[in-house]
Amino acid sequence: MRRNISIVVAAFITLLTLWTGTAAAQVCPGESTWKNQRGSTLHIEDIDTEGKITGYYINKAKGYACQGTPYPVTGWVLEGTNTITFAVKWENTVENCSSITAWTGFFNKDCDRLTALWQLVINGATDPSQIIKGMDTFTRVTQTQSDFIKKK
Numbered sequence: 805m806r807r808n809i810s811i812v813v814a815a816f817i818t819l820l821t822l823w824t825g826t827a828a829a830q831v832c833p834g835e836s837t838w839k840n841q842r843g844s845t846l847h848i849e850d851i852d853t854e855g856k857i858t859g860y861y862i863n864k865a866k867g868y869a870c871q872g873t874p875y876p877v878t879g880w881v882l883e884g885t886n887t888i889t890f891a892v893k894w895e896n897t898v899e900n901c902s903s904i905t906a907w908t909g910f911f912n913k914d915c916d917r918l919t920a921l922w923q924l925v926i927n928g929a930t931d932p933s934q935i936i937k938g939m940d941t942f943t944r945v946t947q948t949q950s951d952f953i954k955k956k
Contacts, residue, residue, distance in 0.1 A: 832886055832915035838942035842866070846877065846890070846918075846942060855881045861892045870894045870901040879907075886911035888918065902927030907940065918942040 834851040843864035850858050860874035879890025889908040894901035909920025924936040 832881075832911045837945045838918055839945050840940040840942045842940070844940075845945075847874075848877070851881050855883050857881060857888070857890055859890075863894075870899050870903070873898045886913075886915070888920070909940075916944045918944075 834848060836848050838846040838848070840846070845862045845864070846859065847861070848857055848859040852858075857877065857879040859877040861877050862874050863871045865871075873896055875892045875894055875896050877890050877892055879888065881888050887910050889906065891904060891906040894903040894905070903924060903926045905922055905924045907920040907922045909918060911918050919939070919941050921939050922937065924938075926934070926936070929935060
């Protein structure tokens, strides 16, 4: 009886180790460029040792202002996972849209797709019903594509 329990416990520990090993996703690399379904670009310049993200975002979504110039991005990647959150304050030296957008989501296991829910708060919003919400799917672009996007 005791031997059977030991075998069951050993099997359970092995399965748990395998499961957590596959569940703990590969952390995606720091510097990378991502393009969403609206043509907007997220460029992650760095993810530091504590998971803090720095970079910029270029908006190209039709129907929204603050387009075509880089806006600073800050955010976090949760250590040991592919969970990400980042935000853009829509203010730079070119234009101030008095708005903030925050995205929260995850990279897929291959680190070539980022899916995130977003919420946009426009200046003057006074009620949660005025927060615009949506979902973006970003696809990682190659270095060549990334260099082309940076030059625009």
